[in-house]
Amino acid sequence: MSAAQKPPVFSAFALAALLIAVLVPMAALLLYGLSGRWDRHWWPEAPTLRWFGEAVRDPRVQGAVLRTTALALASATLALICGALATIPAAIAAQLDPHPKAAALRRALDLIALLPFAIAPVVIAISALELFVGRWGGWLPLPLVYVAVVAPTLFPLIHKTLQSALAQLNAAALIEAGRTLGASDALTIRRVLLPMLAPALLAAFLLAWVTAAMEFAIANLLLGGQLELLQPLMNSLRNANGHQAAALMVLAFAGVGAVVAGVAALTRRWTAVDQPR
Amino acid sequence: MSSIASPTLDGGAAATADAPHLAVRDARLALGGRPVLRGIDLTLARGEVVALLGASGCGKTTLLRSIAGLQQLDEGSIAMGGRFVQSLPPQRRDIGMVFQHYALFPNLSVRENIRFGPLARGEDAAQADARADELLALIDLQAMADRLPQALSGGQRQRVALARALATRPMLLLMDEPFSALDEHFRLPLRRQFRQLQRELGQSCVIVTHDREEAFEVADRVAVMFDGVIAQCASPRELRRAPVNRRVADFLGMFNRLDARTLEGTWRRESGHWIAPVEALMLAGDSPDTHGAPALRFPATLRANYPGQQRVACEFEGPNGQTLTLWRRHEDAELAAGSTVELTIAEPAMRWIED
Numbered sequence: 001m002s003a004a005q006k007p008p009v010f011s012a013f014a015l016a017a018l019l020i021a022v023l024v025p026m027a028a029l030l031l032y033g034l035s036g037r038w039d040r041h042w043w044p045e046a047p048t049l050r051w052f053g054e055a056v057r058d059p060r061v062q063g064a065v066l067r068t069t070a071l072a073l074a075s076a077t078l079a080l081i082c083g084a085l086a087t088i089p090a091a092i093a094a095q096l097d098p099h100p101k102a103a104a105l106r107r108a109l110d111l112i113a114l115l116p117f118a119i120a121p122v123v124i125a126i127s128a129l130e131l132f133v134g135r136w137g138g139w140l141p142l143p144l145v146y147v148a149v150v151a152p153t154l155f156p157l158i159h160k161t162l163q164s165a166l167a168q169l170n171a172a173a174l175i176e177a178g179r180t181l182g183a184s185d186a187l188t189i190r191r192v193l194l195p196m197l198a199p200a201l202l203a204a205f206l207l208a209w210v211t212a213a214m215e216f217a218i219a220n221l222l223l224g225g226q227l228e229l230l231q232p233l234m235n236s237l238r239n240a241n242g243h244q245a246a247a248l249m250v251l252a253f254a255g256v257g258a259v260v261a262g263v264a265a266l267t268r269r270w271t272a273v274d275q276p277r
Numbered sequence: 278m279s280s281i282a283s284p285t286l287d288g289g290a291a292a293t294a295d296a297p298h299l300a301v302r303d304a305r306l307a308l309g310g311r312p313v314l315r316g317i318d319l320t321l322a323r324g325e326v327v328a329l330l331g332a333s334g335c336g337k338t339t340l341l342r343s344i345a346g347l348q349q350l351d352e353g354s355i356a357m358g359g360r361f362v363q364s365l366p367p368q369r370r371d372i373g374m375v376f377q378h379y380a381l382f383p384n385l386s387v388r389e390n391i392r393f394g395p396l397a398r399g400e401d402a403a404q405a406d407a408r409a410d411e412l413l414a415l416i417d418l419q420a421m422a423d424r425l426p427q428a429l430s431g432g433q434r435q436r437v438a439l440a441r442a443l444a445t446r447p448m449l450l451l452m453d454e455p456f457s458a459l460d461e462h463f464r465l466p467l468r469r470q471f472r473q474l475q476r477e478l479g480q481s482c483v484i485v486t487h488d489r490e491e492a493f494e495v496a497d498r499v500a501v502m503f504d505g506v507i508a509q510c511a512s513p514r515e516l517r518r519a520p521v522n523r524r525v526a527d528f529l530g531m532f533n534r535l536d537a538r539t540l541e542g543t544w545r546r547e548s549g550h551w552i553a554p555v556e557a558l559m560l561a562g563d564s565p566d567t568h569g570a571p572a573l574r575f576p577a578t579l580r581a582n583y584p585g586q587q588r589v590a591c592e593f594e595g596p597n598g599q600t601l602t603l604w605r606r607h608e609d610a611e612l613a614a615g616s617t618v619e620l621t622i623a624e625p626a627m628r629w630i631e632d
Contacts, residue, residue, distance in 0.1 A: 177374070178397070181442075182445060
């Protein structure tokens, strides 16, 4: 990079500050998980893999991981199906038709995608408790309620990922080409758009899955008394054995990191394929 | 090709053989409150190529999209082969379309792109394969049949887009700036190949372009459009001979124009302009002996020389400051900028047009 292309110094400082803010706690967590004790000096003592081994073998942890994986998969699947059904037709309609109705539909979906950011997970959890557990939905299985409540919070991930993928594909031009060739829109979507969207759909699904698995507030408030999921478990372990909790958090982080790396690889491959020559 | 049931021009059940392949009548359309098409009339005979020529925003692409069914008209009618199609979706119009950026399906091979239309229209796989083989041979891309579009050059993609549009044997081929995305050195041979292919197939075609030379080369008739209106639709020869008004003449860019009010003697008029093909403007000394035939003569001052690939364009300031272009050969003696010379145009080349 030439001198003219170098980012400003303050940008480098800001980036370094952010990295420190993220990496220092992670490093501390890793050291805590790898040490036998860290209470006598400012440095950790007695390096060990014991806590990692115990975390992996603990039936309570294994159960929580299984339940978390299953419920996160169910939430991500529901979010993907509903999100794709809402976003794909709306984005294509908005690209195809400059009519205000299509633009209004797109704006409405964009607004809905912002809602989960505007409403705190605690509020969502308490509302769900009031509505589905306390009042009319007592007969509903709690895991089902949990999936139904978490899935809408994942919609922004699905919506934004698919929306940008469709814009990059120039989906409207492909649909119009299909129409002039005598194909129904459904045929062009099935034969052309969906295969091309597959990496984006997978990336959106994986991101949604990871996000659902890392969810704490709703899992704790809604399922805390009945089903123990990974995040509440890590929180409760922290009070019993901080070293094992730290080891579990590091393992969870490594798992999430692997999924995110997979998503990044998929996205890179997908954008590389679609670059015009 | 499946038959399409819709009202006919003569009210009968079947299209008449001698009906124009395309008849657009009084087509009107406004987008966002702005009139884009303002009473367009256009006909196209079997095997004919009509070019819609105009500047950006004149409505030529919108007209093409309306013919394709990708854009609904507010008013007016479109008939193809004698059948009104303006209310039919694109799938039920007998058309093929080549898009400006081709819109090839990126995940399908060249062969699959070509097979897509026949299969979508209900042909069986064997027929679609045979048609794809036939078209691959026609565009000379058999060796690329299994490649994806992104592995092809711009020119090859253009040929695949053409083959894909022809795969359903459409009554009418619509092309939206099909050569504009190509480098110039590819453009000329490709459009000549297209014209040869079109003549061999007898394919009726409407082509949108902003390139005057392209329009004149590939089309039997050229429709010059301004502001949603066809100002003149005529053969290239007729357009060259008799542009209908000053705006068409200026847009075509192949004429020198002199304001008739600023000339002297028999050339003077109360209104209008004299136009003459650029090649008719000569230095008085270079003018061939016309045995005393009348010619317009006037002094002009050379502003600048612009050496081009084929010739040198000399830009003059004529009577009343009007800009005139004189073409000279590269081997001719160079005129000095600022020098004043006498120019002449032979009377037969002159044509008066209204303002």
